[in-house]
Amino acid sequence: MTDKKTSVHGAVLEDTPSDGDRPLVELRDAGKSYGNIRALHGVDLTVRAGKVSCVLGDNGAGKSTLIKIVSGLHQHTEGEFLVDxxxxxFSSPxxxxxxGIATVYQDLAVVPLMPVWRNFFLGSELTKGPWPxxxxxxxxxxxxxxxELRNMGIVLDDMEQPIGTLSGGQRQCVAIARAVHFGARVLILDEPTAALGVKQxxxxxxxxxxxxDRGLGVIFITHNPHHAYMVGDHFSVLRxxxxxxxxxxxxVxxxxxTNHMAGGAELAALKHELAQVRGVDTEELPEEGDIRAPAAAPEEGKS
Amino acid sequence: MSMARQAEPAAVTPPPAPGPKESDGRTVRRPLALRLLARPEVGVFLGAVAVLVFFLVTAPPVRDGSSMANILYQSSTIGIMALPVALLMIGGEFDLSAGVAVITSALTASMLSYQLTLNVWVGVVVALVVSLAVGMFNGWMLVKTGLPSFLVTLGTFLILQGVNLAVTKLVTGNVATDDISDMDGFDQAKALFASSFEVGGVQVKITVVWWLVFAALATWVLLRTKYGNWIFAVGGNKESARAVGVPVTFTKISLFMLVGFGAWFVGMHNLFSFNTVQSGEGVGQELIYIAAAVIGGCLLTGGYGSAIGPVFGAFMFGMVQQGIVYAGWNPDWFKAFLGVMLLGAVLINLWVQRTATRR
Known part of the structure; x- marks a missing residue:
């Protein structure tokens, strides 16, 4: 399954949809305060159809607050939030x-004890028959x-098995398949790869x-720059x-x-201090001046 | 759905799955017996059968048809309340005020009709409104404050207990309400809530029928409707449920109101079968309901259970309560016996589920 990744990715880059210049979701100078704590301020984010916007940041950088605003769990207190x-x-998810904004949460994507099919349709159940x-x-x-799961390459023997018995990656995929199935136009993924193995x-x-490729706008939240760079069209680093x-x-x-993600600027400033500690290899660390320089090396695998 | 279909063939050149596999191949189909044992209600069913057989052997009078009708009646008064309590438990909460709420409902109907000399149906309807309001208050407090249901309903339990006694004394000057059996509409209401009918020479109370009807209805709602799906979801993982668009607040409050409805129904039964209500009763009953639901295989923490399980749970209670009498033992042993049964049933349930669902 995974060996198809590069070809899928390559095919996409060639025919990215050019229509729909208007962003699906846009944040302009948005922010959020909890009481006297300013969790987020001055954030611009644009999500277009058929593009992946990656939001990177270390723990506590404000990634969760950002997606909570877009997904309707919290409301912004500053700036503007535009849809179409x-x-x-939003006052509720x-x-x-x-x-059309669907969120796949890292930890609260599913109800573990419920069967797979019930989880898949939870909140949007199909019904038949007249009212009573x-x-x-x-x-x-x-x-x-x-x-839908087979389309996504997940084959399950029994739709009745509790979703808690699936692996973490499978659960994420069920949640993604669900969002795609219900006609989401914008898909928010909260660290979908954080708890997963390499293959998953x-x-x-x-x-x-x-x-x-199906034309969804994707917000991909992660703290792994390698994962982000594999699929991302735009990168926002929060700090x-x-x-x-x-x-x-x-x-970029x-x-x-990676340097921005790893706190490269701070790390460079620390380099001199670190150099005095035996056993810390500072040779590989970039100098402060290097950080802002444009990446000169051509990317492999990028058309 | 339609969008997903249209957009599918667009840009993806290779098909997503490398040829549709028929099965994952890693799960082994379990034997039927094991799969059955993993159901929440099967363990308690076996337990109920065991208790029944035990008393059939040790207490000969139980074999009589009228004794069985009596046992079923006893079970039904617990069982009607155990059903909404079980649904609420699957929904992740429990209600300590359920026992005294029954008496509150009965007192309301009784005193209102008697003091204002109204048709008893007026009292019955007002009691329904009061019971639903109590449930709604419980649910609303829980949702708004985020406090555990243990605390919220413990508060309601104490409030109702005090109000029951104080208001009854204030209004009637006594701890019991006046006899309403000669009032307008009493016979109609008694026919609905507390009559009995004959089956093969045995008098069967109507509550047994109501109990089974409600159980069937609850099972259908739980397994076959959107609302049932939501009950499992809010009990299993409230945050997930909310995030995918389940109306969590509505589900929780309505579940508490359902308990209110059950309390009203049992309250009306008590009123119309005894004509008067003792205002201090009902304390301790809430734990019986909760125990019946837990014995019935409902997970105390929510998200798992059935509506049929509590039917067997309530039957075990009724069976033991009456069986001890028929066996000629000292009825003081009842509670001790129940406690042992509760622990035993829970342990057997646990063991059965672990064995059957082991991966």
């Missing part, structure tokens, strides 16, 4: 879902869930690429609640991205 060019303010006897259309739901991460990245870097793929290389 119109300002919005349901409203965001109705606008309106009931779940179980056969159709099982069939649809199975088809590859599978999830492949689905991100597939979702993009202490504000944007440190916002650059298109053409403007993996090395520079």
């Amino acid at each position: 060019g119109g300002p919005v303010r 349901r409203e965001a879902l109705d606008k 006897f309106r009931r779940l259309d179980i056969d159709r739901m099982k069939k649809t869930a199975d088809e 991460s590859g599978v999830v990245l492949k689905y991100i690429a597939m979702a993009r 202490l609640g504000t944007l440190e870097l916002s650059a298109d793929r053409s403007e 290389g993996l090395d520079e991205l």
Whole structure:
């Protein structure tokens, strides 16, 4: 499965949709304060159809706050939040879902004890029959869930098995398949690869690429620059609640991205102190001046 | 859905799955017996059968048809309440005020009708409104404050207990309400809530029928409707449920109101079968309901269980309660016996589920 990744990715880059110049979701100078704590401020983010916007940042950088605003769990307190060019303010995740913004959470994607098909359709169940006897259309739901999962390359023997018995990667994929199935236009992925093994991460990245190919706008939140660089079209690095870097793929290389992510600027400043500690190899660390320099090295595998 | 279909063939050149595999191949189909044992209600069913057989052997009077009708009646008064309590438990909460709420409902109907000399149906309807309001208050407090349901409903339990006694004394000057059996509409209401009918020479109480009807309804709702799906979801993982668009607040509050409905129904049964209500009763009953639900295979922490399980759970209670009497033992042993049974049932349930679901 994973060996298809490069070809999938290559195929996409050649025919990225040019229509829909208007962004699906846009944040302008947005921010969020919890009481007197300013968790996020001055953040710009643009999500276009068929593009992957990566949001990177260390723990506590404000990534979670950012997606909570977009997904409708919290409301922004500063700036503007536009969907299809119109300002919005969601009061519940349901409203965001109705606008086509679906979020796949890292830890709260599913209800573990419920069967796979019930999880797949949770909150958007298919029903049949007139009102007092309106009931779940179980056969159709099982069939649809199975088809959609097979489209995503997940083959399950039994739709009745509790979703908690699936592996972490499979669960993420079920959640992604669900979002795609329910007509999401914008897919927010909260660190989908954080708890996964190498191969599973590859599978999830492949689905991100597939979702993009279906014309979805994707917000991919991660603290792994390597994963981000495999699928990303735009990179935003958050640091202490504000944007440190916002650059298109053409403007930034993996090395520079990694440096920004790893707190390269701070690390360089620490280099001299570290140099005095025996056993710390400072040769490989960049100098402060190197960080801002454009990535000169040509990217491999990039058309 | 349609969008996914249209957009599918667009840019993906290779098919996503490398040829549709028929099965994953890593899961082995379990034997039917093991799969059955993993169901939440099967363990308690076996337990109920065991208790039944035990008393059939040790207490000969139990073999009589009328004794069985009596046992079923006893079970039904617990079982009707155990159902909504079980649904609430699957939904991740429990209600300590359920026992005294039954008495509150009965007192409301009784005193209102008697003091204002109204048709008893007025009292019955007002009692329903009061019961639903109590449930709604519980649910609303829980959702708004985020406190555990243990604390919220413990508060309601104490409030209702005090109000029951104080208001009854204030209004009637006594700890019990006046006899309402000669009032307008009493016979109709009694027919609905507390009558009995004959089956093959045995008098069967109508509550047994209601109990089974409600159980069937609850099972259908739980397994076959959106709302049932939501109950499992809010009990299993409230945050996930909310994030995928399940109306968590509505589900929780309505579950508490369902317990209110159950309390009203049992309250009306008590009122119309005894004509008067003792205001201090009901304390301790809430734990019986919770125990019946837990014995019935509902997970105390929510997200797992069934509506049929508590039916067997309640039957075990009724069986033991009456069986001890029929066996001619000292009824003081009842609670001790129940405690042993509760622990035993829970342990057997646990063991059965672990064995059956072991991976």
